[in-house]
Amino acid sequence: MIGIFDSGIGGMTVARAVEQLLPEYSILYLGDIARTPYGTKSPETIIDYSLRNTEFLLEKGSEMIVIACNTASSVATERLRQEFKVPIVEVITPAVQEVIARTRTGRIGVIGTRATIRSNIYEKTLNSLHPDYKVYSEACPLLVPLVEEGWMNKRETKMILRRYLHPLINKQIDTLVLGCTHYPLLKELIQPRIGRRVTLVDSSIETARYLEKFLRENPQVVSRPAGEVTHTYYVTDLTDSAQQVATHIFKRNVELKLV
Amino acid sequence: MIGIFDSGIGGMTVARAVEQLLPEYSILYLGDIARTPYGTKSPETIIDYSLRNTEFLLEKGSEMIVIACNTASSVATERLRQEFKVPIVEVITPAVQEVIARTRTGRIGVIGTRATIRSNIYEKTLNSLHPDYKVYSEACPLLVPLVEEGWMNKRETKMILRRYLHPLINKQIDTLVLGCTHYPLLKELIQPRIGRRVTLVDSSIETARYLEKFLRENPQVVSRPAGEVTHTYYVTDLTDSAQQVATHIFKRNVELKLV
Numbered sequence: 001m002i003g004i005f006d007s008g009i010g011g012m013t014v015a016r017a018v019e020q021l022l023p024e025y026s027i028l029y030l031g032d033i034a035r036t037p038y039g040t041k042s043p044e045t046i047i048d049y050s051l052r053n054t055e056f057l058l059e060k061g062s063e064m065i066v067i068a069c070n071t072a073s074s075v076a077t078e079r080l081r082q083e084f085k086v087p088i089v090e091v092i093t094p095a096v097q098e099v100i101a102r103t104r105t106g107r108i109g110v111i112g113t114r115a116t117i118r119s120n121i122y123e124k125t126l127n128s129l130h131p132d133y134k135v136y137s138e139a140c141p142l143l144v145p146l147v148e149e150g151w152m153n154k155r156e157t158k159m160i161l162r163r164y165l166h167p168l169i170n171k172q173i174d175t176l177v178l179g180c181t182h183y184p185l186l187k188e189l190i191q192p193r194i195g196r197r198v199t200l201v202d203s204s205i206e207t208a209r210y211l212e213k214f215l216r217e218n219p220q221v222v223s224r225p226a227g228e229v230t231h232t233y234y235v236t237d238l239t240d241s242a243q244q245v246a247t248h249i250f251k252r253n254v255e256l257k258l259v
Numbered sequence: 260m261i262g263i264f265d266s267g268i269g270g271m272t273v274a275r276a277v278e279q280l281l282p283e284y285s286i287l288y289l290g291d292i293a294r295t296p297y298g299t300k301s302p303e304t305i306i307d308y309s310l311r312n313t314e315f316l317l318e319k320g321s322e323m324i325v326i327a328c329n330t331a332s333s334v335a336t337e338r339l340r341q342e343f344k345v346p347i348v349e350v351i352t353p354a355v356q357e358v359i360a361r362t363r364t365g366r367i368g369v370i371g372t373r374a375t376i377r378s379n380i381y382e383k384t385l386n387s388l389h390p391d392y393k394v395y396s397e398a399c400p401l402l403v404p405l406v407e408e409g410w411m412n413k414r415e416t417k418m419i420l421r422r423y424l425h426p427l428i429n430k431q432i433d434t435l436v437l438g439c440t441h442y443p444l445l446k447e448l449i450q451p452r453i454g455r456r457v458t459l460v461d462s463s464i465e466t467a468r469y470l471e472k473f474l475r476e477n478p479q480v481v482s483r484p485a486g487e488v489t490h491t492y493y494v495t496d497l498t499d500s501a502q503q504v505a506t507h508i509f510k511r512n513v514e515l516k517l518v
């Protein structure tokens with residue numbers, strides 16, 4: 001079973017991509033809605049929550065863990081790898097690999113939560129491989145609440161996006177990392193505002209592709225169910241708007257189970 | 260010592276009013292920033308967090324509790340009064356009393372978080388005393404993140420406020436309850452948008468006044484320090500933006516202590 005966790009519902013964009021790319025595997029998802037959001041909180045608190053989420057998923061039978069949250073990936077991956085022996089996949093490396101494959105000018109933009117941007121993880125990782133790359137980052141803390149409210153098509157969301165993206169437009173980037181698993185839901189608003197020539201790198205889809213490759217190379221890590229596969233979606237709190245956004249992401253009714 | 264808790268920093272608007280009205284008392288504040296916000300979460304989760312916050316404040320020597328959060332007041336007050344013997348003051352009753360004193364037409368608006376509005380607490384309480392009052396409520400879930408970002412003067416905040424207040428304008432209310440302790444920080448934006456003739460009722464200030472009256476009538480409940488009074492501000496997580504908003508509210512540097 002593949003265990004996936006996120007601070008809330010954003011990571012379901014990863015889970016949906018995994019369901020589609022790897023239909024032969026069972027999935028166990030945990031959305032920590034009771035403590036959402038992570039992106040405005042301190043590294044210590046994010047690490048503490050990530051440890052608890054991982055313990056929960058392992059107790060329930062997960063054979064590996066996917067951190068489907070850029071914030072938790074940025075600050076908690078190292079600690080989780082120290083504490084647990086199972087393979088841990090995070091969302092940064094897959095997005096970084098895709099950036100390297102796609103950029104031509106080496107001028108790269110990154111948007112994410114305050115915690116992700118403050119960790120500087122994308123810049124550090126990209127520059128460790130390509131010291132010549134110029135990486136420009138912008139924290140966009142209001143995008144998560146706007147998505148969780150379902151305001152994907154409101155004028156105010158477009159204005160706020162324009163304000164956040166403005167500093168990046170002057171930097172003549174050719175690639176923009178959507179460094180938060182909520183942001184794929186805003187892709188259609190982001191593309192025209194950042195410019196049609198800028199390639200958007202979706203960390204959710206890249207992570208699912210990375211996982212597919214990982215499991216092809218390491219098939220022994222996760223067992224495939226002999227009978228039907230199961231996709232179980234746990235949450236630490238149950239709210240109407242979480243249910244609505246889940247339905248929007250999966251384009252089907254998903255039963256959210258309270259832990 | 261007076262114990263005050265909130266989901267985060269909004270309740271500091273209550274704490275500041277208490278500092279000013281009751282300078283002879285020591286205050287112990289707890290802002291549950293690690294789990295903020297409460298307003299988008301379920302009643303069960305909000306009750307659980309409120310119980311833990313109250314236990315913390317009592318262990319540290321509080322002699323009474325002020326729930327400086329409309330969301331927690333709406334859904335957790337009854338349970339806290341069952342569990343604990345100390346007096347518990349919440350923010351709804353003081354605001355309701357002020358509404359009754361101020362309204363002439365009995366047409367009242369209430370704005371708050373999703374959890375507060377869903378609880379219907381203002382409408383129930385007002386109508387139990389005055390069945391003829393017409394109470395119109397609007398959930399404004401994005402105002403808390405906007406305030407926590409310090410976007411008190413941004414054009415987008417004004418537009419979002421106009422969108423939220425629009426349905427109330429048609430209702431010809433004469434009184435509007437700011438039913439969230441973050442909203443006093445938006446008072447100057449709300450007044451011109453709802454209309455100069457509408458009286459704004461600030462639940463933070465009313466709660467401090469209510470507490471002042473309560474302690475004048477029940478001076479035995481809270482001891483007055485013989486020496487200097489102390490104002491201690493605990494938080495469950497420490498972030499830069501919390502520190503900034505705290506400074507904005509108190510108009511001085513406030514030391515936030517991590518629990």
